[in-house]
Amino acid sequence: MRSTTALRFWLAALLATLLLADQLLPPPLPGGSNPAHLAPHAQVVLARDGTPLRAFPDRAHIWRHPVRVAEVSPRYVEAVLAYEDRFFRWHPGVNPFALLRAAGQWLWHGRIVSGGSTLTMQVARMLEPEVYASRSLAGKLRQMARAVQLELRLSKAEILELYLTYAPMGGVLEGVESASRAYLGKPSLALSHAEAALLAVLPQTPSRLRPDRFPGRAREARDKVLDRLVPEWGEATVMEAKQEPVIAQTLREPLLAPLFAERVRKLYPKAQRVDTTLDAGTQASVEQLVAARLAVLPPRVSMAALVVDNATLEVRAYAGSADFSDAERFSHVDMVQGRRSPGSALKPFLYGLALDEGLIHSESLLSDVPQSFAGYQPGNFQASFSGPVGVTEALQKSLNVPAVEVLDRLGPQRFVSLLRRGGLKLDLPRGAEPNLSVILGGVAVNLEGMVGAYTAFARGGVAGKPRYTADAPVEEARLLSEGAAFIIRDVLESGGPVARQVEGGVGARRGIMWKTGTSFGFRDAWAVGVSDRYTVGVWVGRPDGTPNPGFFGANVAAPLLVDVFAAIDDSRPAKRTPPASVTQAKVCWPLGLRADAVPAALCHHERTAWLLNDAAPPTFPDRLRGGAARYTDYRDATSGRRVRAACSPGEMQAVEMARWPAALEPWLDAATRERALPPAWAPACAKAQAPEAGLKIVGIADGETIRRAGGSPGGPVPSLRLEARGGQQERIWLVDGRQVGRAPAGTALHHRFADPGRHTITVMDDAGRHDRVEISVR
Structure with a gap:
């Protein structure tokens, strides 16, 4: 009785000791307190289909690609278990029968004939390779103890997944997925029978069986595995697999979307594997399109492109620089995140917000003429002016002065706050407050934020933050109303309702709206486009901020944008109907x-x-002169001349008139001027002349013909002295709608007329006074 009690005591003590040792000396599982050789651990960043984008090795420069059992071909699992450990699913980590068999063979033959290690014991050795470098008896016993610990802590599937991840595959590769991608160029889920057998035998002696270096040895070893698999796969399958040659690619580091991978890796520093939303095919297409333009880019110029799925806000392609291998192009500077001036790329949001505020409709009359806004005098990119334009034309042509006019009514502070509320982060110069220059690029944004904001035009006015992993939260905010988003997209896609009727909706059938932008000094060229499926953004410039003369959004960024859409989106656009608003x-x-x-x-x-919302707001109040837009004028009943009661000699007639903004009157065509402007004053009322008669071009007669010196076409280009009388303010001179200069009152301006033909010369001042003459140059 006492011996039985003592035995129980010693057994309990032994069990307690083992449990204590297990707790004090746990196995080094990934994610726990790993030994030095696993810290920092290897990482791999994957596309959404599992394609490696970039592998970040551990301290030993090992590439490792963690996989789950379901992501590996069942053929490979069958091959591994048949060759390495047929009783894996039943033993507790150690197979005593295999150990006895291995010991007997060793005693009989005097050498190791077959190993007694189980798959679990091999995993233990993989997790602590430096501990089991020598094959001593003590090391074997420790390996067995570790195997039991692993079995107590993990399921069979989890142990198998560790093997699938850490099995040595030759060179710097560990794990079946890394080997399958590197040697065979395919995911391990797609392995053939022959390929599964080849990769199953590699961990035995990976340095001697590498298929890229020793295809003959690899084939012999593979065929031995296939012979063992006849019971599982059948003789016909095995014979067919043996006919397959061993062909492997040269090892090379995966390098797709390298800057994106670096960014995501920093977001998930402890993850061995980061599954992202990138589409490998889309990413490759975008990188190829960017690379194709390198030959025509000047030195130090880089490019960036971002593709976002509108439905999910998931990023499908991310090119942070033009060429990751070219340090002269600032290859490691990620310009998807770089904050730069957007130029005119914010204009769609301005007009959309002005629609929501009830300030405009799509054809509100705007003034594309030289104007001064409290001293701020914007000009257009082409240095010419169009006169009266509607919102549609102003947005499509990206005219600057009308945009500033609308922003002046909306208010720069409110514009910036509405954009920020909608999720678009804007950076102003240190200590600066929002002003009218905001709409022409006087703020800084990044490509990521711009693309996220533009998704609003495909998502009913709701903008969103681009997402890089499927588990990332959806962050979105309303930027525009559904109606405003529809109108702006329609204007930039098909030209608005008039173009739809005239052109038969050609733009709508294409299904893409886009807007370009160019920052001051040609430093940044932008293009952002929206289709039903994707929003795409492109930036071109020098990351150091130096200018690129001649590089602007329309000629550099927009062509790449169009090519990207052609490469990634072949779907037909859905027919869109206007929302109820x-x-x-x-x-x-x-x-x-x-x-x-x-x-x-x-x-x-x-x-x-x-x-x-059925609102047709009136034209903005005249900035240059007071008075109502509708007024009553009086005419002499006999002569039809303009009169006033104080100077009229006879009967007067009241005539209702609609007044155009004073700044636009010089730009009206002859037929419109006849309807819009009152007739000349009656002689008796000559002293009541209106302000527009107070400025007069002198020295050049209307209809005059100017000839080159000598009368020959090849003679010297004529230069005219442009001078005006009247008024006390600075004069603005325009030739054919293009501003050619400014001159103080009483000062002449000289202009050379290089092109023959008819030319219109206009002079105007800030008070709305103006005069115009037409000349012919021969």
Whole structure:
């Protein structure tokens, strides 16, 4: 009785000791307190289909690609278990029968004939390779103890996954997925029978069996594995697999979306494997399109491109630089994150927010003429002006002065706050407050934020932050109303309702809206486009911020944008119908109101417009002169000349008139001027002349012909002295709508007329006074 009690005591003590040792000396599992050779651990960043984008080796420069059992071909699992450990699913980590068999063979033959290691024991050795470098008896016993510990802690599937991840595969490769991708160029899920057998035998002696260096040895070893698999696969399958040659690629580091991979790796520093949302095919296409342009890019110029899926906000392609191998192009500077001036790329949001604020409709009358906004005098990119334009034309042509005019009404502070509320981060110069230059690039944004904001045009006005992993939270905010987003997209995609009718909706069938931007000094060229499926952004420039003369959004970034869409999106655009808040109506210039609310005599030009919430706001108040847009004028009943009661000698007639903004009057065509401007004053009322008569071009007569010196076409280019009388303010001179200079009152300006033909010369000042003459140059 006492012996039985003592035995129980010693057994309990032994069990307690083993349990204590197990707790004090746990196995070095990944993610726990790993030994030095696993810290820092290897990482791999994957595309959404499992394609490696970039592998980050551990301290020993090992590439490792963690996989789950379900992500590996069952053929490979069958081959491994048949060759390495047929009783893996039943033993507790150590197979005593295999150990006895190995010991007997060793005693009989005097050498090792077969090993007694189980798959679990091999995993233990893989986790602590330096401990089991020598094959001593003590080392074997420790390996067995570790195997039991692993079996107590992990399921069979988890142990198998460790083997699939850490099995040595030759060179710097560990794990079946790394080997399959590196040697065979395919995922391990797609392994053939022959390939599964080849990779199953590699861990035995990986340095001697590498298929890229020793295909003959590798084939012999593979065929031995295949012979063992006849019971599982059948003789016919094995014979067919043996006919397959051993062909392996040269090892090379995966390098797709390298800057993206680096960024994501830092977001998940402890993860051995990071599954991202990138599409490997889309990424490769974008990188190829970028690389194809390197030959025509000047030194130090880089490019960046970003593709986002509108439905999920997941990033499908991410090119942070033009060439990751070219240090002269700042290869390691990620310009998807770089904050730069967007130029005109914010204009769609300005007009969309102005629609939401009830300030405009799609054909509101704007003034594309030289203007001064409290001393700020914007000009257009081409240095020319178009005169009266609608919102549609102003946005499509990216005209600067109309955009500043709209921002002046909306307010720069409110514009910036609305954009920030919608998720677009804007950086202002240190200590600066938002001003009118914001809309022409006076802020800094990055490509990531810009693309996220533009997704609003495909998502009913809701912008979102691009997502890089499937488990990343969806961050979105309303930037525009659904109606405003529809109108702006329609304007930039197909030209608005008029273009839809005239052109048959050609732009709508293409299904892409885009906008370009160029920052001051040609430092940054932008293009951002939106289709039903994707939003794509492109940036071109020098990361150090130096100028690129002649590089602007339309000629550098937009062609790449179009090519990207052609490469990644072959779907037909869905037919879009306007939301309930958007209606179509006829409006009249210059008042801007509905045509059915304006007398025919006051409707100088009729336009078809999109209205938001059925609102047709009037044209902005005149900045240069006071008075109502509709006014009553008086004419002499006999002569039809303009009169006033104080100077009229006879009967007067009241005539209702619609006034155009003073700055636009010099730009009106002859027919519109006849309808819009009152007739000349009657002689008795000559002293009541209006301000526009106070500025007069002198020295050049209307209709005059200017000839080259000597009368020959090859003679010297004529130079004219441009001079005006009247007024006390600075004069703005334009030739054919293009500003050619400014001159103080009383000062002349000289201009050379290099092109023959008819030319219109216009002078105007800030008070709305103007004069215009037409000349011919021969």
